[in-house]
Amino acid sequence: MDFNTTDEQTMLRDTVSRYLADTYSFDARQKTVHGGKGWNPDVWKAFAEELGILGAPFSEAHGGLGGGAIENMIVMEEIGRALVIEPYLSTVVIGGGFLKAAGGGNADAVIPQIIGGQVLIAFAYAEPQARYNWGDLRTTARKDGSGYVINGHKAVVRDASFATHYIVTTRTAGGQRDRDGVSVFIVPADTAGITRRDYPTVDGGTASEVYFENVRVDADQLLGDADAGLPLVEQVIDEATAAICAEACGVTRVLHATTLDYAKQRKQFGKPIGDFQVIQHRLVDMFMEVEQAVSITLMATLKLDTAERAAAVSAAKSKVGKACKFVGQNAVQIHGGIGISNELAVGHYFKRSTMIEGQFGSVDHHLGRYERLTIG
Incomplete structure (x- = not known):
């Protein structure tokens, strides 16, 4: 398997990352959350018109960029890093997944409207x-x-x-x-x-x-x-599960980096708490969980169009779910009480990581599914 991204995929990551760093601050996100709409139409318009990322996984015949699951993985990881609430998952990954797989007139009519930002799907x-x-x-x-x-x-x-x-x-x-x-x-x-x-x-x-x-x-x-729609449902939910695993990689990367930075600044007994060995060990364990989650997510994404899809996705979701719990809980623990406050971003990343744990199947569900698929 080739684990390197293409120049186009690297450019996609850089484009999304720069845009979100420049315009999607934590304060801007919180303003949208408290605004009551559940999303920011201006951000979605920028996704469609300025960045063109809504077309990333669609064929050029439908007006897309000709990408696929890897492009969704890249975008979803950046969405996790910035804690984006706009509906890329439900519209592009899930809605687009159903339409691409089903084909026909609905795909020809709706996919260009998804790419253009006019259609949003739940x-x-x-x-x-x-x-x-x-x-x-x-x-x-x-x-x-x-x-x-x-x-x-x-x-x-x-x-x-x-x-x-x-x-x-x-x-x-x-x-x-x-x-x-x-x-x-x-x-x-x-x-x-x-x-x-x-x-x-x-x-x-x-x-x-x-x-x-x-x-x-x-x-x-x-x-x-x-x-005869259940196999299609299972296929698209597996694709969506791989996508939220990628989102979780972005979320847990930020949780680890934020906690590491905090441990260097927070002082106790006259020195940073990061100087204490027990905190250092905890941060290393968090880093290992994040890196393992990234690796197994890539593996699952690469196998989405193979006969191993279901087992690979369940293996990834069970591992990523454990990483979400471990990294999220330890980030809060090291921060102390402030780690769960509304004012600090880390508490909101922890909430999203907790939701990802159960979305499209818990750790226990996917461990059981993996066992059935591989052992029988």
């Missing part, structure tokens, strides 16, 4: 009873003439409050937990019958409970084949 997949079983669905799509009627409730739909479209997983046939009978639709957010209850998340984002009551959709809003 992924409505989670249900209160399902936990990490993506095929456990009470939301139904009943065939009605040439289309379908959707009824159900989706929980903790991130970015739904400002999305223009939802990607919705539904049960169109079979029992509640059957692998067969799952279908995926792309639904405009303003479709009649959709209601929401919005709320903030602990990591500065927004989420919603989304309710579908007799929501009528056309058959051409299907992504992929009817009744």
Whole structure:
């Protein structure tokens, strides 16, 4: 395997890093968080028009840069470094992932609008009873003439409050937990019958409970084949899981660097606490966790288009989840009480790392999945 990035990929990283360093300060982020919208449209416009990064993983035929999973990994790591709350994950990685895999008219129509910044997507997949079983669905799509009627409730739909479209997983046939009978639709957010209850998340984002009551959709809003959508859902969630592992690498890099800097400045007993061996050992352990997370994330990303995808992603998520917990908790511990205050950035990085631990599957879930896939 070639672990070196191309000149274009290096340029992409440098471009995103410089823009975020210049314009996306912690104070600017907090202003957006407290503004109530859940995102900054000006930042999203800059992503689309100034930087062009919304097209990074899309083909040139759709107006993109011709990249793929590695480009998403690069952007997501920089998003983690700056603690960006704008919906790159839900719109580009997840929404774009479904559209690229499904192809057809929806891809041709919607992907250029994602690249241009006009379409924002929220992924409505989670249900209160399902936990990490993506095929456990009470939301139904009943065939009605040439289309379908959707009824159900989706929980903790991130970015739904400002999305223009939802990607919705539904049960169109079979029992509640059957692998067969799952279908995926792309639904405009303003479709009649959709209601929401919005709320903030602990990591500065927004989420919603989304309710579908007799929501009528056309058959051409299907992504992929009817009744056979679960493999597509699993594929895209694996891609999204690899992407948040990359985000976690950015988050934990900052947690370690910030804590190291603090240990050099904070004095106790007449000298910096970083001079004490126990703190030095802790910082080295944090550094090792970060570097191992970076390596296994790259491995998982490189295997997304292979038969080893699922096992590689679960291996990465279980390792990265442990790193998030270890690095985040030790960053707070070394900082002391100020480490969890709203005024200091490290507490907000800790909150995001904690959320990443459980997003798309906990450490225990992915360890169990890895065991099933590799041992049987």
